[in-house]
Amino acid sequence: MSQMVFEERKDQFFETGTDKPFRISCDKQSLAGAVSQRACVFCGSRVVLYPIADALHLIHGPIGCATYTWDIRGALSSGPELHRYSFSTDLGETDVIFGGEAKLTRALDELIPLHQPKAAFVYSTCMVGLIGDDMEAVCKKATERHGIPVIPVMSEGFKGNKRAGYYAACEAMFRLVGTGDTEGIPPMSVNLLGDFNLAGEIWIIREYLERMGVSVVANITGDGRVADVRRAHGAALNLVQCSGSTMELAKMMKETYGTPFMRVSYLGADDMAQALYDVAEFFGDAQAMERAKEIVSEELGRIYPRLKRLRKDLEGKRAALYVGGAFKAFSLIKSFRLLGMKVVLAGSQTGTQEDYEELASICEPGTIIVDDANPLELMHCLIEKDVDVFVGGVKERPIAHKLGIGFCDHNHERKLALEGFVGMLNFAEEIHATVMSPVWRFTPRRTLPRLEEVAA
Amino acid sequence: MKSNLAEKRDYVSSTNACKACMPLGASIAFKGVEGCVPFLHGSQGCATYMRRYLISHFREPVDIASSALGEGEAVFGGGPNLKQGLVNVINKYQAKAVGIATTCLTETIGDNVPAIVKEFLDAAKVEGPGGKMPALIHASTPSYAATHAEGFHAAVDAIVRQLAHPVARHSGINLLPGFVSPADIRHLQEVAKGFGLKATLLPDYSRPLDAPAGTSYEILPGGGTPLADIAKMGGAAATLSFGWTPYSQAAGRDLQERCGVALHDLGLPIGLRQSDAMFEALAALAKREIPSRHADQRGRLLDAMVDGHKYLSGKRAVVYGEQDLVIGLASFLAEIGVQPVLCASGGRGAGFRENLERVTEGLVRETVHAEPGVDFYRIAELSRELKPDFLLGHSKGYLIARELGVPLVRVGFPIHDRFGGPRLHHLGYRGAQEMYDRIVNALLEQKQSESNVGYGYL
Numbered sequence: 001m002s003q004m005v006f007e008e009r010k011d012q013f014f015e016t017g018t019d020k021p022f023r024i025s026c027d028k029q030s031l032a033g034a035v036s037q038r039a040c041v042f043c044g045s046r047v048v049l050y051p052i053a054d055a056l057h058l059i060h061g062p063i064g065c066a067t068y069t070w071d072i073r074g075a076l077s078s079g080p081e082l083h084r085y086s087f088s089t090d091l092g093e094t095d096v097i098f099g100g101e102a103k104l105t106r107a108l109d110e111l112i113p114l115h116q117p118k119a120a121f122v123y124s125t126c127m128v129g130l131i132g133d134d135m136e137a138v139c140k141k142a143t144e145r146h147g148i149p150v151i152p153v154m155s156e157g158f159k160g161n162k163r164a165g166y167y168a169a170c171e172a173m174f175r176l177v178g179t180g181d182t183e184g185i186p187p188m189s190v191n192l193l194g195d196f197n198l199a200g201e202i203w204i205i206r207e208y209l210e211r212m213g214v215s216v217v218a219n220i221t222g223d224g225r226v227a228d229v230r231r232a233h234g235a236a237l238n239l240v241q242c243s244g245s246t247m248e249l250a251k252m253m254k255e256t257y258g259t260p261f262m263r264v265s266y267l268g269a270d271d272m273a274q275a276l277y278d279v280a281e282f283f284g285d286a287q288a289m290e291r292a293k294e295i296v297s298e299e300l301g302r303i304y305p306r307l308k309r310l311r312k313d314l315e316g317k318r319a320a321l322y323v324g325g326a327f328k329a330f331s332l333i334k335s336f337r338l339l340g341m342k343v344v345l346a347g348s349q350t351g352t353q354e355d356y357e358e359l360a361s362i363c364e365p366g367t368i369i370v371d372d373a374n375p376l377e378l379m380h381c382l383i384e385k386d387v388d389v390f391v392g393g394v395k396e397r398p399i400a401h402k403l404g405i406g407f408c409d410h411n412h413e414r415k416l417a418l419e420g421f422v423g424m425l426n427f428a429e430e431i432h433a434t435v436m437s438p439v440w441r442f443t444p445r446r447t448l449p450r451l452e453e454v455a456a
Numbered sequence: 457m458k459s460n461l462a463e464k465r466d467y468v469s470s471t472n473a474c475k476a477c478m479p480l481g482a483s484i485a486f487k488g489v490e491g492c493v494p495f496l497h498g499s500q501g502c503a504t505y506m507r508r509y510l511i512s513h514f515r516e517p518v519d520i521a522s523s524a525l526g527e528g529e530a531v532f533g534g535g536p537n538l539k540q541g542l543v544n545v546i547n548k549y550q551a552k553a554v555g556i557a558t559t560c561l562t563e564t565i566g567d568n569v570p571a572i573v574k575e576f577l578d579a580a581k582v583e584g585p586g587g588k589m590p591a592l593i594h595a596s597t598p599s600y601a602a603t604h605a606e607g608f609h610a611a612v613d614a615i616v617r618q619l620a621h622p623v624a625r626h627s628g629i630n631l632l633p634g635f636v637s638p639a640d641i642r643h644l645q646e647v648a649k650g651f652g653l654k655a656t657l658l659p660d661y662s663r664p665l666d667a668p669a670g671t672s673y674e675i676l677p678g679g680g681t682p683l684a685d686i687a688k689m690g691g692a693a694a695t696l697s698f699g700w701t702p703y704s705q706a707a708g709r710d711l712q713e714r715c716g717v718a719l720h721d722l723g724l725p726i727g728l729r730q731s732d733a734m735f736e737a738l739a740a741l742a743k744r745e746i747p748s749r750h751a752d753q754r755g756r757l758l759d760a761m762v763d764g765h766k767y768l769s770g771k772r773a774v775v776y777g778e779q780d781l782v783i784g785l786a787s788f789l790a791e792i793g794v795q796p797v798l799c800a801s802g803g804r805g806a807g808f809r810e811n812l813e814r815v816t817e818g819l820v821r822e823t824v825h826a827e828p829g830v831d832f833y834r835i836a837e838l839s840r841e842l843k844p845d846f847l848l849g850h851s852k853g854y855l856i857a858r859e860l861g862v863p864l865v866r867v868g869f870p871i872h873d874r875f876g877g878p879r880l881h882h883l884g885y886r887g888a889q890e891m892y893d894r895i896v897n898a899l900l901e902q903k904q905s906e907s908n909v910g911y912g913y914l
Contacts, residue, residue: 006544030500030524033541033548040501062560062600063470063802064477068505070852085833090470091600096564107469126499126561127600130530157499158530158561375519376548379673394508398517402673444671 004380006034012372014356017365024356026371027163035374037322037395038349040157042125043069044165047412048245049121049153049172051196052224053077056117058087060104060135061125065157066090073412074198077223082117091127101133108142108150118226119149121172129156149226151175162324163244163350170248173220173229177253180227182234188283189215191235191259193250194242195266195419197222198412204420205266208276212291214283220246233257237282239264239275244325244350266419267331268427269300269338299421306425307338310432315340317388317435322370322378322396323410326351326359332391332410333362339428344385347373375399389435404443406434472832474776474852475802478597478607479557480506481635483520485611486555486593488641488659490680491585493521493551497538497569498559500524513870514638514665514878517673521545521554525561534562535572542576546590549675552683553591555611563598570594591683593618603803605778606703608635612659613706620689622715628654628688629741630695630711633883634704634724634780635869638666640883647735647884650750651742656685656692658707666878690715694741696734698724699780701805723815724780724883727788728757730815731884753885760889761792764896769793771899774839774856776800776849777868779808779828781882785848785867786824787815788888792895796824797842804829832856846898863898867891 005013011025030036042059046069050057059066070086077083089107091100104122112120120142124135135152142150153172155165190209195202202222209216217235218228238250238261250261262282264275273296280289319336323329326348333343346359347370360369368381378399382390390400393411400407408430410418418427440446479496483506486494496503503522510518521544523529523537538556545551558569573592580589595614597607612632633644641662648655663679689695689711697708700723711717720741725734731754735746771794775785779801786796799812809826816824825842827834836856839847847857847864851872857864871877881887900914 004548006548029526030522031544032523032537033495033521033544034524035503035519035521036500036524037504038500039504040499043501043505058469062477062598063473063475063603064480064502064505064560064599066470067473067476068509070472071855086470086472088470088473089468090473093598093601096560096598096600103468110467111469111471126530126559127564130561130564157501158525159527161500375517375673376675379675383672394511395504398511398515399673401515402517402667402670404669443669 004376006031009034012370014360014369016360016363016367016369022357022360024353024369024371026351026353026356027161028372029161030372035376036372037374038372039162041159041162041165041168042123042155042157044162044245045123045153045155045169045172046165047073047196048166048169049221050083051075051077051221052121052226052229053083054080054118054225056082056087056111056115056120057123058089058107058111058120059123059125060089060100060128060133061091062127063088063090065123065125073196074415075196075222075412076200077197078203082115087111096127096131099131099133100128101138104133104135104138105142108138109145112142112146112148117148119151119176121151121153123153123155125155126157129159149176149179161350166245167248170246170252173249174252176226176229178230178233178257180230182231185217185231185234186215187236188213188285188288189217189235190237190239190279191218191220191232192216192222193220193238193240193246193261195219195222196412199415199417201266201417201419201423204417204422208295208420209279211295212276212280212288213285214279214288220249233259235259237262237279239279241265242325243327244352263327265327265331267328267423268335269303269421269424270334271331272420272424303421303425307428310428311340313432313436317341318344318386319389319391320345320382320385320387321391322347322373323392324349326355328410329359330362335424335427338424339431343367344387345370345381347371347378379403389431404440404445406431406437406440408434467831467834470831472852473802474800474831474835475603476509477599477604478602478610479559479599480509481604481607481609482555482557482595482597482611483510483518484635484661484665485608485615485659486557487518487664488661488680489553489555489593489615489686490682491552491590491676492555492593492680493519493545493549493553493676495521495523495541495545495554495556496559497523497534497556497567498525498561502559509870512872516665516667517677518665519549519675530561530565533565534567535575538567538569538572539576542592550585551590551676552585553593556592556594557597557607557611558595559597560599563596569596591619603778605635605701605780605803606805609703609706613710615658615686616689616707616710619683619686620711620715621687623688623691626688626691626693628656628692630689630692630708630717631655631657632695632697632708633657634699635778636724636883637869637880638662638878639881640887643881643884643886647738647750650747651738651744653738653742656689657681658686658689690717692717694718694720696737696741697721700783700807700811701779701803702807703805704780723787723811724784726784726882727791727888728754728885729791730784730787731888734884750885753889757885757889757892760892764892765793767896767899771795771845772797772842774798774800774835774842774844774847774849774853776835776853779803779805781868783808783811783815784882786812788891789848790816790819792892794895795820795822797822797844798825798827798835798838800827800830800835800838802829802831846895848895863902865891865895865898
């Protein structure tokens with residue numbers, strides 16, 4: 001293992017269960033030549049804002065950034081679907097020389113009347129940051145001409161990592177917050193931050209909350225609407241999932257509007273139940289608490305018999321996870337525990353010092369914690385820990401498959417709901433389907449050692 | 457008869473692009489060189505986005521390194537990061553070659569990659585496999601200049617220019633297939649072998665991007681055009697190069713001009729006549745008859761074209777994708793009685809319209825409507841008016857097919873919504889046969905699902 005880790009990255013690893021005090025280095029620029037699994041600032045902004053379905057998302061730059069992000073995620077909308085288009089100024093050679101402001105202006109002038117969005121987000125990309133287009137000025141003028149907010153998102157790819165992109169997205173959204181009418185918002189009301197409605201997940205959560213008598217003002221951003229974001233400051237509480245991506249917005253709202261926030265996770269039965277209890281407790285509403293308990297027992301009762309059967313097969317298997325934000329890893333570790341499985345590797349692209357410290361504290365001894373890994377390191381960790389199933393995104397899938405290891409896609413491209421109690425069951429089914437497949441009995445890495453054993 | 461199309465609206469912006477960017481194409485080409493790691497000189501996101509895009513199609517590991525430039529490098533130049541990245545890739549991957557492609561970022565800041573590479577080599581302390589410095593290839597691929605197709609060919613041209621030089625003449629041939637599927641490349645290898653020809657196929661990502669299950673994650677998958685063979689391309693008896701656009705012939709022209717290798721530039725061998733041209737060219741080079749198995753393949757294709765002609769006669773298709781592919785597909789459709797009503801591409805390479813007219817001449821009843829440099833928004837607008845019976849192209853046309861309620865027959869790249877894209881055949885009689893069967897079946901399936909009778913016998 002050690003020879004596979006880049007010298008410069010040694011302090012981005014930690015193994016739990018030794019005497020060494022916890023220490024990990026993170027939030028650094030990726031190492032050149034290391035094939036990081038990370039993307040860029042633009043990616044961070046794009047993933048956060050993308051699901052706002054009635055906004056125009058215009059990517060200002062050469063075509064690539066738009067091509068690679070066209071309708072790739074499973075963020076559903078119950079109404080308009082403008083977010084599924086991929087708009088770009090498609091800058092060319094002359095724009096590099098003469099600047100892209102004129103083209104951006106013309107693009108906005110043709111797209112806004114054509115699609116009638118409620119707001120427009122204009123994403124800057126690497127090249128725009130270099131040629132010095134004054135996006136702020138172009139957007140301001142377009143706002144005046146078209147009468148909708150046209151908001152620049154400062155997401156030049158090279159200006160940091162994905163976290164910087166989250167921040168830019170939060171700043172862009174914060175320009176909308178506070179501009180809408182808050183009349184009629186009931187006292188028991190929340191905004192859902194950091195849920196992207198993959199495969200309709202936010203609808204599952206909203207239904208639980210509605211059963212508790214809690215209204216949702218704004219989805220930020222799954223199945224999101226501009227008008228809702230504008231009046232989000234009228235909600236009594238911000239529930240922040242996926243804290244890496246939207247915590248900044250929660251902080252800004254607390255500072256400016258005094259809206260309190262609470263970290264939650266809807267992944268896994270434990271954390272889902274806890275989220276509902278926390279909300280009820282926040283509002284100090286006995287009836288809401290009563291209903292939360294009812295929901296939990298009813299929903300658990302529905303999935304428990306099947307979970308128990310799946311657990312029988314999965315007991316003792318070993319899992320590895322490599323996710324975007326570290327917070328998701330906490331819930332996954334608990335979910336695997338519920339299935340009788342053990343997590344032996346947990347890593348993320350953009351975790352913070354606090355995230356990793358908390359992660360290390362809930363992991364069993366001998367678990368590898370890693371920040372901003374690459375295929376070489378992940379491969380060696382998977383082999384060293386003799387993993388049965390790897391949880392990650394599309395880029396991690398071939399690593400697992402080539403090693404003869406099961407895989408579960410837990411990224412934004414999935415089309416399977418993994419939140420809520422029903423999501424816990426879906427997750428268990430998914431893990432079961434991959435771990436129990438007979439294919440691993442035939443893949444070379446699994447069969448060859450066995451043949452050797454027979455020969456011995 | 458000319459179709460009554462709405463006047464072309466000239467959009468400034470792009471909506472749902474029918475192209476990707478140059479470094480993506482270059483990365484694919486570099487994957488087709490033995491032991492080569494593609495390396496993007498730019499910000500980290502480019503490499504990651506392209507890896508994701510490619511992995512979704514190929515379902516294979518696609519490790520692409522990046523110089524991962526940050527704000528400081530964007531201001532002061534990316535040279536130090538590029539050098540450090542090279543050290544890391546060479547040491548950890550034990551790469552035999554590194555294919556460096558630029559991005560919009562590094563082209564805009566004006567990094568002089570050849571000069572940086574030279575500085576690196578002059579001061580180099582790293583050693584690749586066998587104590588040797590790997591081949592460092594660099595291609596200029598500014599994303600804003602053109603599409604992934606041009607990027608692919610820019611990389612092929614860079615490989616040839618930098619690694620192939622005039623050498624002693626030998627009897628082997630060079631085969632430059634263009635951007636085709638791994639299955640197509642494997643088929644071309646078999647075809648060349650059948651003629652007894654020693655062919656150097658460049659690039660050859662048939663194994664790196666479609667590898668058999670192995671015992672591990674191969675950080676440097678086997679296969680790829682051997683570097684030793686590339687070095688000898690300058691001495692080949694001839695180059696057979698596929699593709700109609702000027703950029704797809706660049707590498708072949710270079711071998712001709714610098715090394716005196718005779719160039720046979722053909723279109724992509726798609727459909728009957730273009731495949732005939734390829735087989736005839738190979739027969740002439742090998743000085744022997746077309747092997748009977750290919751003559752039989754051709755015969756079976758013709759037999760199928762007779763048996764199926766009425767299912768297709770008079771049907772209308774919208775075709776889109778890379779320019780060379782679209783021209784080849786249009787040529788094939790014209791042969792099988794399908795009118796290509798719209799031939800669209802994100803690329804703007806010269807000669808698109810002329811070549812489409814040439815390959816369909818005498819076989820189609822309407823003028824082929826050629827649209828270079830368009831996006832899917834425009835393709836959708838035109839398709840609504842043209843009312844095609846089916847679409848022929850990659851996965852990104854699915855929403856249009858869905859809206860129009862007609863089948864999409866998937867070919868080319870990317871295939872993101874079906875399984876087995878890298879195993880699709882497009883070239884030669886074999887490719888034509890597979891596409892023919894798939895098109896007929898797509899139309900039969902459509903007919904069946906639209907019928908309220910439920911015939912199980914068609």
